[in-house]
C-alpha cells in the first residue's frame with residue numbers, strides 16, 4: 555500500500571483552520587472587570603465556549619469566579635477535565651439521576667420550573683448544592699413568574715439539599731439600549747428581589763457594558779469574552795475587546811471570468827466586466843455562513859476582497875481585482891484583520907452563530 559503523507563495522521567483534514575488567541579481571552583476578562591469592578595464574574599462557556607473549546611477556555615479563564623454552561627454534559631466534561639471551579643448549569647437538571655450527579659460533582663443548578671423544585675425538595679442528596687432560581691422578567695424563555703419567587707426562595711432556603719440560594723434573570727434585548735423592555739425587566743427584577751437578602755445576577759455582555767444598574771452581585775459575560783461586540787453601533791475594537799478566534803484558509807485557484815459570465819451555484823453573481831477571481835478552500839462545511847451575501851469582505855494579502863456568488867460546501871469565490879495573489883496565500887475569513895461582527899452582518903446573523911459553527915466544524919477534523 556502507498557503510504558499517505560504524514561499530514562494524514564494528524565486528524566486535521568480541513569484547510570480552513572480556527573486558531574484561538576488565549577491571551578486575548580484573558581484581556582477580555584479584564585475588560586469585564588473594568589466594566590463591573592464590584593462584581594463576581596460568571597464566565598459563560600456554553601456551546602463549547604462559543605466554539606472556542608470548552609476545556610481550553612475554562613483553563614484560561616482561571617481568574618473568573620465561576621463558570622456557566624447550558625447542559626449537564628458540558629459540566630460533567632469540565633469536571634472530568636479537572637475543572638474544580640463553581641459551575642452553574644443554566645438548564646438545570648431533568649430528572650432525579652441528573653440531580654444526584656450534580657450533587658456528587660458539586661455542580662450548581664438553575665431551578666426554572668416547579669418540576670425541578672419538587673425533585674430538589676423530595677430527594678435525599680449526597681451533599682447540598684447551590685441553587686439559582688431563575689425568574690422570567692419578560693423574556694419568556696426559561697424562568698418562574700416573578701410572583702412565585704417568594705415561595706420558591708423560602709422552600710429552597712429551608713431545604714437540607716440546598717447550600718446557597720441565588721436569584722437570576724436574563725434580558726431579551728440588552729443589545730438594543732433603546733428598547734423599553736430592558737427597563738421593564740430590570741424594574742420587575744428589583745421589585746421581586748428587593749426584600750430578600752440574596753445575591754443576584756442579571757447582566758449579560760450587553761448589559762455589563764450599557765446597563766450598569768443591572769450588575770447586582772454577579773455578572774454573566776459571554777460574547778464579550780470572545781472579542782465580539784453585542785452592539786450594532788460600536789465595534790469590538792472600540793469597546794477595547796480583543797479578537798480571540800482567527801478563522802483562516804488558503805487560496806487554491808485563480809482564474810479569469812469574462813463580463814456576462816456567472817459564478818457558483820444558482821449563478822447568483824454575474825460579472826459586469828472581465829475580472830480575476832480566486833477560489834478559497836472554505837465553505838459552509840467548515841462553518842462559513844452559507845447566507846453570506848455577494849460583497850461580504852474576505853481578507854487577503856493586506857486587502858479586503860469581495861465575496862462573489864454562493865458559498866459552496868468547501869469553497870467560496872472572491873474578487874481578486876488587481877491584487878497580487880498566488881495559490882497557497884493565506885486568507886482570513888474573520889479574525890484580527892476582519893471582524894466576525896462584520897461578516898455576521900453581511901450574512902444576516904450574529905457573531906455568536908458564526909463562532910459556534912466554525913468552532914464546531916473545527917472540532918471535527920479541523
Ligand SMILES: Cc1ncc(COP(=O)(O)O)c(C=O)c1O
Nearest residue numbers: 598724758759760774775776777
Ligand atoms: C442565561 C445566560 N446568561 C448569560 C449569557 C451570556 O450572554 P452574552 O453572550 O450575550 O454575554 C447567556 C447567553 O446566551 C445566557 O443564556
